Amino acid sequence: MSIHEECGVFGAIAKTNLDIGNLVYYGLYALQHRGQESCGIVVNDDGVFTSHKDLGLVGEVFGGGALSALPQGKIAVGHVRYGTTGGNNRNNCQPIEVNHQKGRMAIAHNGNLSNTAELRDSLELSGAIFHTTSDTETIAYLVTKERLHSGSIEEAVSRALPSLEGAYSLVLMSPQKLILVRDPHGFRPLCFGKTADGIYVAASESAALSAVGAEFIRDVAPGEIVVFDGENVVSRTEHCNKKPKKLCAFEYIYFSRPDSVIDGISVHKARFRAGEILAERRPADADIVFGVPDSGLDAALGFSHLSGIPYTIGLIKNKYIGRTFISPGQSTRIDQVNIKLSAIVDNVKGKRVVLVDDSIVRGTTSGRIVKLLRDAGAKEIHMRISSPPFLHPCYYGTDIDSEGNLIACKYTVDEIAERIGADSLGYLSVENLSEMIGNRSYCSACFDGDYPTAIPSDTRKDRFEQKLSVKSGADNLREGLLP
Structure with a gap:
């Protein structure tokens, strides 16, 4: 057994429509070392989301015309995955998309929540139906739930953050905005930059910014929410400096590319x-x-x-x-x-x-x-x-x-x-x-053994796969598909 890579997230937002999926594609290539199980890209063309996701490496998934089939757009998010929770199946490919009456959303996540089991149980009891075993879907549900009580997508994100424990660096896309989020401990890296023609790009590592010709601007601070709307960049810091910074030491030892600079190091x-x-x-x-x-x-x-x-x-x-x-x-x-x-x-x-x-x-x-x-x-x-x-x-x-x-x-x-x-x-x-x-x-x-958060109540890696497997078997039995 060897230590496996994390996940990698990438996002971009431009002022005008362009082949933004191509930009994200090259960014994911630069992050391929962080996840080699699956990958995906979602392109936003004036509020219409078009996605392609599948198991495999970036070049495999987007070969055969899949990349050229993506439309032009102003915003796009991408993800490469190695799952530490959630099985290796196509349903768990990211970014995860949500279609809701308050607006569409796509979310890419690097990290792992330490309180996923409790959150999923609570959401299921309130009527939520999960289609994946990834904790990213839990985050998407919480943000969507908060949108019912919020005036903006970034306000919904801010209201959802106190419920989350553990590691999460997020790149989130709404019809008009690209939003970056880093957990208050800053377990996982996240940064952003800008190309010469004014496209803002965000990535798990600075090396991916360089790969698409973007100049590094800065790292997202632990607890920070950064909002891009194509014209302006707004930083929300209400969750910053609430907890001690705890970037994963293994980012420096193994995960990140040697040509990356994380939090100035x-x-x-x-x-x-x-x-x-x-x-x-x-x-x-x-x-x-x-x-x-x-x-x-x-x-x-x-x-x-x-x-x-x-x-x-x-x-x-x-x-x-x-x-x-x-x-x-x-x-x-x-x-x-x-x-x-x-x-x-x-x-x-x-x-x-x-x-x-x-x-x-x-x-x-x-x-x-x-x-x-x-x-x-x-x-x-x-x-x-x-x-x-x-x-x-x-x-x-x-x-x-x-x-x-x-x-x-x-x-x-x-x-x-x-x-x-x-x-x-x-x-x-x-x-x-x-x-x-x-x-x-x-x-x-x-x-x-010095954990910054509480240890999860259920530490089984396959706990959600087992739960969905039991449900699937019961459904098939009711439908006469099992003997």
Whole structure:
């Protein structure tokens, strides 16, 4: 098991009609690393919403004429998904659309609510019928409910926010407006910029702004609501500074692109610094240093820089393998790590190696990579990890499950090294995170158990799938579709 990406959100608003779906398409391409299960775009053409969503990568979903079939428009929102709650099916593809007498709405969400179960139960008891297992639909219901008592869409959003707990960075579209929302803790990143021809764009990461030729303006502040209407930009701050800032530390360690800057901090520099800290605090006597592609590369450079051990390329990643890669089945003797990674034998044979990676979850993948290097002739393998050990599950969108699936909950560092076949193993410590990031305004609950919000009452990942499955079976039985 490896840590999976988050979701990525993107939005754009222009003063006149144009091929705005194309702009969002390229923005989603730049965010593909954040979600590879599904994607979607909704285009707003003078209040008429046209969407295309499906399972797969951006290039797959919008190939074959699907992108050119989207109309011109002034506003559009897009989403790439990896689901930490909600099953991998087409119903859960985002953006989610709502057609209501108070106006249409499309919403794209990055994060995970920690009180979804309670909210869904309350909404269902009041008559709501859910069509997906995504917590994004819960947010959409709450905003729609508040629109009955609000004079504007942004007022409805503001009224809904106190009910939400956990992580949410939202890009929301109404017939006339594009709205950005970041939760009061700021768990997930969100920023916006502007192109030379006056189009405002919003994205999960600054790298996506650069990809479409937009100049970065600023990050959305925790708790802030930013409203664009094509002419003006309005910031609402009534929910700001209510809670301590807790950006997910793993955004710097793994999730975000190294060329992104989040809340003023370069992701590349943070990872480089992590490698320097490892070299200083967890040194190794070795001949070469290299990282596991891609998220271990920057930390490996930092380790090499501080230690003086030469940096080289030891592993090559097959960049054509995405989440659509299908294994022939459990009976196959081909190790999928060998399909995804290969060693450069001339660089590692007979060498003492420092291997840098971003994390160890169950240890299975790490063990296979170590074996791959042993088979290539590596003399010694000293593994260094640019994060602390995972000891607790995450309830804010990172796919870190129960303690029973985490190797660091069962074994000591030396025992983990023995199990994965490494000569030594060293982690970044929890105390080193502030040194790596440059501040203490981050969430490290998966490492230290210090949760910023209450732990959910129901922590099962598949709780909503099971609920819908039971309902579906009962409906089919009533309709005579089941024996």
